[in-house]
Amino acid sequence: MDYAAKRSAETKFYLLAALGGLVSAIGVGAALYMEHHGHAVTGMNNQIVWGLPHVFAIFLVVAASGVLNVASIGSVFGKTVYKTRGQLAGLLCFAMLAAGLVVILLDLGRADRIMVAATHVNLTSVFGWNMILYPGMFAIAFVYMWTLMEKRMYPYSKAAGFAAFIWRLMLTTGTGSIFGFIAARQAYQSAVVAPMFIIMSFAWGMAVFMVVQKAMYLWNGMALHPAIRNRFKRLLATFVAAVFYFVAVYHLTNIYYAKQTAFEQFILLDGGIFPQLFWGGWLVAGTLLPLALIFLPGLKDMPGSATLASLLIIVGAFCQLYVFIIGGEAFPLEIFPGMTAGSSFFDGRIDHYSPSLPELLLGIGGIGIAFTMVVVGVHVLKFLPEDDVAKLEAAGALAD
């Protein structure tokens, strides 16, 4: 690369990093505004207690654990194509986990009490487990990255990759169980929730990885080998189909129980924005269209179809989380089954949620933090995945 081109690339890097920094700073500013005025400036209330920041944070945390699968497939199953991408996957995991945690922490009513949260852990609380699971994930991901980057540590990368895979399963089980153990609200208590979150993490993490990889290849004027791209697309489609299966089981089991049918009627049919996001956002845009882009003959060879499918899966993920978290809270608690309730505290009434700008900006700020960490990490650590196509072809690793 000549000096002028290198300098231009450097300028572009600083511009990107500055853009990410700016978005992150706006997010932190929004959090400070919320901290100063209280949550009165948000759309959250005593019924819908978790809102848009939680949708963003949970997306980031769940996708963070999923993206590490790319590395695990490489190390644990010895797949060269995935192994090449292990370091980038580790960086993405680190960045999204950190960003998700920042959003959750900045949304706390008393974000200043972070040290209290770190030093008082109640082990009967799923949040309490997460106080151990999240730092543990950082530590294991760090050690795993070390085994991938340092030659002397290479022999340990399989063991570290295996540990990371097990830990990430536990982490997503923990995230899903935050909801899965809530008996109070109709939407949540279900044994399916934790495994559903695990499979969601597989799909979302892979989708994020595909988008980031595409952006890096475009940046460097490179192209992914079609055989490798097809392999990734098929794996992604498998994950998306599995998410569809788990979501279907979750709703069908609910419909089976008479006590849950009113909730299902609300979330799938009568609930306004929630059924719209469920059918239009998650099912059509986030599931069926990506599958069509991956498998349909006329669409699958279209340039950018894999990236478009990945982006749609991410859009579908946000719709799904919005329906699950906010739709689940909007439905009234059934405190007195068989009776119609009314009160000044909105008992028995379906709540509505209008997110305010600060909470939206806090969520987007989280994306900005992850983006900045990835841009800087990729630039400094040179994590561009480069396939040795000749070697892979010789080994028959690219045969369909």
Add this chain to the structure above:
Amino acid sequence: MTAPDNKRRNFLAAAGAGAATLAIAPGINLIRVSAADEPQTKLASGKVRWGMLVDTTKCATGCDACVSACHQENGIVEEVEDPRQRSQWLRKIDLVEQGTGRQHSLPMMCQHCAEPPCVDVCPTGASFKRADGIVLVDRHTCIGCRYCMMACPYKARSFVHEPLTTQNPEVPRGVGCVEGCTFCVQRIDRGKNPACVDACPEAALVFGDLNDENSAIAKKLKEVASTQVRADLKLDTGVRYQGI
């Protein structure tokens, strides 16, 4: 060397002691006067289980004397614009039985469960249960995550959405923390009833020690049919309802 003359030193010491007594004595008297009204300083007893029985057949639709008394006692006066963001430690719920149309009106608040989900889910242990069964929030360790509000089956907890300017010094509250009915713990520790119990014009609320078989509440619970709300969850609530 002769012994020093201590007369002047003794005089100064006596004068100093006298002045100190004069300065402190009024304070001592004040402390003594206020001691009668001080909450007990001994630890809550595990032998006691505080509970409440609500007779819904006496509770009148439209009457909210208990709610007003609760909010006055606990200094709940903030006026957030969105009513869904206001704190409600105690609220009246009007119920209509589907099918029969039979109506009920009753107060709903923290049920002071023996197995409280809010305590289970609290990441920092700020939600806790006292030895005598009262479920409270430690305002020093609540981080405002609202997980307890997600987990409470009674919607009994509120989040303080706005900075507060006025509050009862005995009932500390603060923006960014979660709060709920304390059974007026500051009154119980002085041997009084919760404010709602004393305010009810129909005497529909009976408060006392569920473990003491001679208490009015224990006798009444033996005598009449009572219900635990969401009994299916097996939380063993401290608040029971009669007539629903």
